[in-house]
Amino acid sequence: MAHAPDDREAAVLARIRAVPEGFVRAYGDVSPGAPRFAGTVLAHTEEDVPWWRIVRADGSLAKGARQRALLEAEGVPFRGDRVDMRAARIP
Template identity: 45%
Template structure:
């Protein structure tokens, strides 16, 4: 995995404010890769990155980290619909230029 992709994913995830989420696909589209590659890059990030703010397109939280994502999302007041994030209300719409793809 390219260290550039990991760095780009780290920057995108770090830019998601508390109370918002982004999908793997939205991050992938923004940096010019696949959602699967975003997931792989996410597994290489350090604990200081708010990984729980990245969810599946249908709002399903990540299952890694012993299933802590739903609790962390709730702690931030992220709106849920049952066990999924209410993507219509919680989706982060990143502003600014799209980084150049490699």
């Protein structure tokens, strides 16, 4: 049986769904004050959300090459190994 998200989880998932193609948000942006909670929600959700658009605050990627390929396909700019947060981040 699928887990029904509580209000806090639902709010995080709604913020993740709202990130448009070609942009990113940091874990702390979608879960203010508790960025690790956003990671936990993403790790356990069975809902279809654009998880690849959520990155660390410094632009580094939690899911490596797979995540980078999805972001590059959407046109997200990089500076070396990290997302260019000045250009791609939606606060």
